[in-house]
Amino acid sequence: MAPDAPVDVFVHARALFDGFSRREGDGLLVRDGRVVDVGTRGNLAAAGATVVDFGDAVIVPGFVDAHTHVTIRPGEGDQHGQIVKPAVWQTIRGVENLRRMLASGVTTAKIMTEEHDIDFEFRDAIARGETAGPRLRVAGPGLSPPGGHGSAAGGVAGVGPLREAVRARAERGADHIKIFTTGGVSSVNSSLAESNYSGEEIAAIVRSAAEYGLKVSSHAHGGPGVDLAVANGIHSIEHGALLDEGNIAAMATAGTWLTFTQTILFHPSGIEQGDAQVPAIMAKVREARAYVEGNVGRVRASGIPMALGTDSMHGLFGYELQWLVEHGWSPLEALVAGTRHGGELIGDPDIGVLRPGAHADFVVLRRDPFADITAVFDVEAVYRAGRRAVSGDGAVSAVAAAGR
Template sequence: MRVSITSIAFIASLISTQTIAATYIQAGNLIPADSDKLMSEVTVVVDGDKISEIHQGYVVGGEQDEVVDLKAHTLMPGLMDMHTHVTSQHNGPASYMERFTLNEADYAIKGVQYAKRTLLAGFTTIRNLGDAYNESVALRNAINKGIVEGPRIFTAAKSIATTGGHADPTNGTAKRIQGDPGPNEGVINGVAQARKAVRQRYKDGADLIKITATGGVLSVAKSGQNPQFMNDELQAIVDTAKDYGMTIAVHAHGKEGMERAVKAGVTSIEHGTYMDKATFKLMKKHKTYYVPTVMAGNWVAEKAKIDGFFPELVRPKAATIGPLILQTLSDAHNAGVKIAFGTDSGVSAHGDNGLEFVLMVEAGMKPIEAIRAATYHGASLINQLDNLGTVETGKYADLVAVEGNPLDDIKQMQHVTFVMKNGKIYKAPEA
């Protein structure tokens, strides 16, 4: 059958005049997160993947538009976890054998499962701060293409360490199989290798850089506090990363190592257990963010009580360092250090991320401060405030909701009932 040009033009005109349905979210409360304010009886209109309008009062659109009734809920920006390891999860003694028994594909498939759990818990954006084989890069790409469901991922891919340092992947292995990992594997010694490791991360597709400036808790190495980079190495990493537009997240427990990193100009300190007043002053001077990960500290401290759960080198570190992070957060908050939300999920279970809100409030933060740490400040940390982190017109429609008012009961943040990312609803209250 021959179709005339006139018929084609007529069909095209019909298509062009069709109204694309919008979503009208009627929320009993709204936390925009651009300040400490709470709004009541608000309608947020989502058109495509963006927030197009915000109305005071309950508004409905046309017949084709969808209405989401959240009148008994509090709506807020999609939550942001700034410290995760989305392709792994610690499961006790067996976890230390996985690097010998699992392949890259195994980690990637685990990541698909953990990413969806994270999204359904209300976390629409995460930073992934270290993996084994750059599998989080593939996971990020698959999510961005719509192949699998998960949060927006900003990944550091493989962390950068020094020989024998936290994140040297050969720690705890027999010397005959250790080899001599270098910048390609994220292990450096000296300025030239530091620069090469950053450039390799860029080549691998990482969004940011993660370094381990001090010893760590779960690595099979004696010290959890000692500094593990020299000043010139740190400066080379920072300068090179900035050339490539990459921020720098820093694992650090010990005071000396984290202060060296702050002075070099890194973006955030993770964990930060042995910070003190001098460290707080330095971080405020350099506008360095602090990502506490209190959940991880609590988790490792509890597991250290179980015989055989951790290797004997790890157990005393977990028992000593873990319980201190809550107090560190309290002191940092009182000192006025900028704080962004992070859990270190992958140590504890993915999907349990919301517990960190409860612990942040226990440390002395107001509920609105904890929520803004996981929205506004998360977006600020990753330089995404133009797109994410607050409920404003023109920003991406990443929105979550909980029943009631979390400013009255912060535990509600562990029970997210509505999740929208990029304008698509992934979870909604039962009718």
């Protein structure tokens, strides 16, 4: 066989979740970083194929962290201060953060704000196999008005400047555009409901992004900040901690996505740890937690399409899945949200699923997540682009992949 000839690998375990349903005894035939087919060993492990048998494990698609950052660590506090630190400081941290993400089973991540072109550079370095991490979909700096949540490195307001800002990000190679239409939990002087931008400004951002084939995601928690975003064509609402009945109805009618980010809010190593000494922030944490806990049934019943993000809680994607199950979702629904829905949100049907033609990105779990969702923390292996990137002892390797 020539050195560059395709090599077939059949990966098998007790069960497989393909992004749609559980399949007993099926495995994956992989070639050149893609899934060739899904089926039994007898049907697919053709002569010459290398067989990798994980015994009683369960295979699931690689997790899609649909809202995170490369450089921020919420548990260290002052997230706005972190994002304006020197590029070298941020880059060093980014290497470890991305390693943690991949080790936890995240094979694709949607990056929602970075400075210094760090997300662009990491995206391309990962694709070349120069450093380890998930596939990245990047936006560059988020758009927020001067003084608004997310504007630590400088704000942008007004139709003309906003259109120019979108153009600059698109020409740099952004995969999507991120804006802030409300304040945030982790900032002191910002509202979680009032809109940072007018409807005219949001519409200009959405139209400008569409000219480059890009969709727009909006950091928004509730109130007019959500309603104006939805009314003017935003693709997804990020966080949504204070969604009221009107917000939810508007999103359901428009088909607007919701990206839940509960780890940063509820996990003790999130905002609670990093900003414990800031009374104004902790008051927002308590407010948001109480509202989410009381409102989660309404969100679930609405049928709004939903994906999941850790918002920089690197290595804790499993907590997002666990939180959903503890709040009424079935393990199947949680796994769909963390895999296939993430791919649908970012507009790539070959991500978050295991079917012919899809990226061979998958996680091997030692236990069955359908029986106990905490099995998502028990990772035996992670494959990205058909190659093993994480082994059972947690060792992480860089994987080159053609394209993104």
